[in-house]
Amino acid sequence: MRFTKLHGAGNDFVLVDTRSEDERDWPQFAQSVCDRHFGVGGDGVLLLRGEPGENLEMVMYNPDGSAAEMCGNGIRCFAKYLYDRGEIGEGRTGVLTGAGPLWVQVLGDGPQGLRVATSLGVPDLDAAAVPTTLAADMAIEVPLEIGGQEIELTCVSMGNPHAVARVESPEEFDLERIGPQIEHHPAFPERTNFEIYAPVVTRNGATLRMRVWERGAGITLACGSGAGATVAAAMKTGAIEFGRVGLEVDGGHLEAEWDHEHDDLILIGPAVTVFDADWNH
Template identity: 45%
Template sequence: MEIKFSKYQGLGNDFILIDNRHSSEPMVTPEQAMQMCDRHFGIGADGVIFALPGTDNTDYTMRIYNSDGSEPEMCGNGIRCLAQFIADLEQTEQINKSYRIHTLAGVITPQLQSNGLVTVDMGKPQLEAAKIPTTLCAPEDKVINQNLEVAGQSWLVTCVSMGNPHCITFVTDSDRISLEQIGSQFEHHPAFPQRTNTEFIQVVRSDYLKMRVWERGAGITLACGTGACASVVAGVLTGQSERKCTVELPGGCLQIEWSETDGRVYMTGPAKQVFVGNLWIN
């Protein structure tokens, strides 16, 4: 089967975008997506994103397969790339254009800005343990500065769901964290029944955070939009950051605001097309 695709990246978090508007189901399987994401034998990407028809009065539906074939609820950098991809498909005026996109984490609304960035209303964070989900405390309680044993070390963690699970820990120097050794141990810890994304945050200033991330289903990536959002929320909950922050990731910076007015989290960052092509897959 020949697949036409576009490659986009948001701060180095890269995705294969597929025009799937003709069908309500992804046109490739998780196994085929894994082949496409392979950086030696395929195109290379952190995931494959499908632009499907909208449902329940939305403009489009987003589905995504990670590079390991798993399907996350949502992806922050990915939905910015999807918004830019849709605008490119429609060939319409892109300035201040917004879309209502149905995801497994609910309806998300990205808006294309005049400066080439995309602002996304990421919705309200979920803080109760049962909604993350995690067994670190009682189901109705918030998980703030809880002890978690990983790799023979005790970590203080705060957990947040941005439609997908995040475990955030604040460290003195994020560059010294051995993600290759401990990232998978966090992801697969028994306290997280659906696995978890993990963010290691260094507070440079109360309005500037430095982040490294291990993404569930993708491993080490250059950026994670939902992780940046969750980290600012965790920073506010633990008294370490302001509600409006720059979050520096290995791939660049995101602007994150947890609004005190409406309780919603807003993310602003880039999304750029890298190349387009055709791929034959089995």
């Protein structure tokens, strides 16, 4: 089976064009191919279905075989695959995802790779939408006792669940220990992604330093929907103002723009092809 390995800011994926491949047990395939010791290695599997302008769809599976509604870095890689093959140009292209219809737009080459913008939809802070039982309406800066410490969480749905915390130092925060405890906490019936961030003042304006524990994947170098959730949480809690913001993630630099709480949040970042190969297992 032919596949393409790509990454967006270090968030790496195995993409399979199902238009030319037979159907198979995709959850099992995701577990095997994403294994970094016995497989190819990746933060998820992207399946390409349909055709641009008609029923183009991106389906994603996490490394543990669970289905993911959407991935902001993955959808940029999805766009690069199509762009490199001449199937889409530099205009907006609609993509169906588990989080609903979104769009991608190729912006041209950048220092980290092909720059691609994508809509992430309108962030939803309604507790039922996340879903979470931490609050009846909106879970904004709600304290939760985890691992012997109190963490204030702001919960956001980007079509998938996120819990976001502002911390003093993302580098010193014990994400490897706390991350899985929040992912599997009973307050999140569908589990959750967990992001931590700290505002950083730079010459280029507002920037957030963020790290992420992804549901079904663990610590990753970047998370696109997590970047969107972090920006939404930071803006809704007053940590930064609405508008454009940079994000420094472990895998590089992303940009986001959210002008108004009723607008789509836009994410801009790189997409890079690593290699093409065949999977014979």
